[in-house]
Amino acid sequence: MSIAGMFGVKVYQTLELPEPNPELMKIFNSFSHLPGDYRSRVAYALWEVTEEIEREHINVDSEEAKKIITRAFEKWGFNSSKVSKD
Numbered sequence: 001m002s003i004a005g006m007f008g009v010k011v012y013q014t015l016e017l018p019e020p021n022p023e024l025m026k027i028f029n030s031f032s033h034l035p036g037d038y039r040s041r042v043a044y045a046l047w048e049v050t051e052e053i054e055r056e057h058i059n060v061d062s063e064e065a066k067k068i069i070t071r072a073f074e075k076w077g078f079n080s081s082k083v084s085k086d
Contacts, residue, residue: 023047041076048072 012019020028027050028043049072052058058065070080 021047023050041078045072045076045078048075 009019009025024043024047027046028039031039031042034042049069052068052072053060053065058068074080
């Protein structure tokens with residue numbers, strides 16, 4: 001992901017790698033103020049949450065959505081125990 005942030009997605013063609021998902025790139029680009037690794041982890045976590053909630057047609061205000069969000073962010077190294085449960 002950081003490669004795309006620095007050189008654009010065309011670098012993936014040059015390196016003969018699959019291009020990242022366009023939706024993932026939108027999320028990644030919206031966090032350009034964050035450092036590389038942190039930015040990538042936030043983008044992947046949000047993308048996974050969005051994909052699962054949309055695929056499963058889950059209400060974003062539901063307890064199930066909160067569990068999905070917690071699980072995704074923990075997977076990408078964010079500690080949810082410091083986040084308010086309100």
